[in-house]
Amino acid sequence: MISSRTMKTPNFRPVVLCMSGHDPSGGAGLQADIEALLAQGCHAAPTVTALTVQDTVNVSDFRVLDRDWVLAQARAVIADMPVAAVKLGMLGSVDMVDTVLEVMSQLPGVPLVCDPVLRAGGGGSLGKDDVGYAMRERLFAVSTIATPNLPEARILAELPQGSADECAEKLLPFIEHLLITGGHGDEAEVHNRLYCRDGSRHTFTCARLPGSYHGSGCTLASTLAGRLALGEELVSAVKSALDYTWRTLRDAEQPGHGQYVPRRLPLDFGA
Ligand SMILES: Nc1ncnc2c1ncn2[C@@H]1O[C@H](COP(=O)(O)OP(=O)(O)OP(=O)(O)O)[C@@H](O)[C@H]1O
Numbered sequence: 001m002i003s004s005r006t007m008k009t010p011n012f013r014p015v016v017l018c019m020s021g022h023d024p025s026g027g028a029g030l031q032a033d034i035e036a037l038l039a040q041g042c043h044a045a046p047t048v049t050a051l052t053v054q055d056t057v058n059v060s061d062f063r064v065l066d067r068d069w070v071l072a073q074a075r076a077v078i079a080d081m082p083v084a085a086v087k088l089g090m091l092g093s094v095d096m097v098d099t100v101l102e103v104m105s106q107l108p109g110v111p112l113v114c115d116p117v118l119r120a121g122g123g124g125s126l127g128k129d130d131v132g133y134a135m136r137e138r139l140f141a142v143s144t145i146a147t148p149n150l151p152e153a154r155i156l157a158e159l160p161q162g163s164a165d166e167c168a169e170k171l172l173p174f175i176e177h178l179l180i181t182g183g184h185g186d187e188a189e190v191h192n193r194l195y196c197r198d199g200s201r202h203t204f205t206c207a208r209l210p211g212s213y214h215g216s217g218c219t220l221a222s223t224l225a226g227r228l229a230l231g232e233e234l235v236s237a238v239k240s241a242l243d244y245t246w247r248t249l250r251d252a253e254q255p256g257h258g259q260y261v262p263r264r265l266p267l268d269f270g271a
């Protein structure tokens with residue numbers, strides 16, 4: 001017999017499968033994904049790809065989970081819930097790129113936001129450049145959008161001194177939409193550039209806030225995945241995600257000795 005509970009009209013929040021690393025400082029990685037998605041009205045399904053040893057200053061070590069463990073986590077979620085979007089953060093190894101491909105083969109047509117995480121804000125490695133090349137060669141084709149910062153875009157494009165435009169020209173054959181973020185520059189304004197394979201381009205400019213932030217890129221990518229999961233159109237979703245991220249940085253706090261941590265949820269959340 002089907003219980004009345006299982007027959008209820010679906011009234012759940014859109015589920016976003018997050019395949020990211022864990023950051024014990026809570027500023028970046030899966031915790032950033034969960035908080036940002038809660039703030040969008042989505043449900044995060046956090047699938048751990050890697051464990052890291054890091055604080056708000058830098059990364060000292062990381063360990064990538066076995067492929068079987070990651071697949072088992074993702075399969076459990078997919079069998080249980082309708083996944084409305086997928087967000088990728090730190091993958092950590094080339095093997096994990098193939099694991100993600102296997103997961104995505106079970107989610108045809110589901111929007112995929114790929115944040116090609118290779119370095120932490122403090123510069124510590126979260127994956128060799130080969131991971132980035134494997135993402136470009138194999139994952140970009142199944143991604144809706146990738147969100148590298150300019151240093152990551154230069155690695156992916158293999159153009160160490162390239163401008164955002166030059167990197168985009170090299171990368172657009174691999175991916176439909178590319179958002180090259182500008183948090184790492186030193187100009188008074190941050191320029192975030194969206195390049196679309198149909199030739200359209202959009203620049204989103206915001207005032208640069210003082211200080212440096214831990215998990216700004218994770219916040220942006222997971223919010224974007226959430227917005228796509230809610231059915232927002234891509235360019236509008238990029239703008240909403242950038243606006244939300246900027247507000248979380250404006251309200252950021254410094255719980256440790258290093259970078260500021262975005263405030264992704266209001267202080268009275270849950271009150
Ligand atoms: N100092 C800043 N002032 C205003 N906005 C910022 C600043 N730093 C980052 N941002 C915003 O946050 C977004 C993501 O930041 P960034 O480009 O630094 O990503 P990231 O390097 O991938 O972040 P992280 O590695 O810390 O997760 C940027 O697109 C920008 O809109």
Ligand SMILES: Cc1ncc(CO)c(N)n1
Binds near residue numbers: 020120121216
């Ligand atoms: C686990 C993890 N993912 C992403 C980043 C990038 O901010 C980080 N520092 N740690």
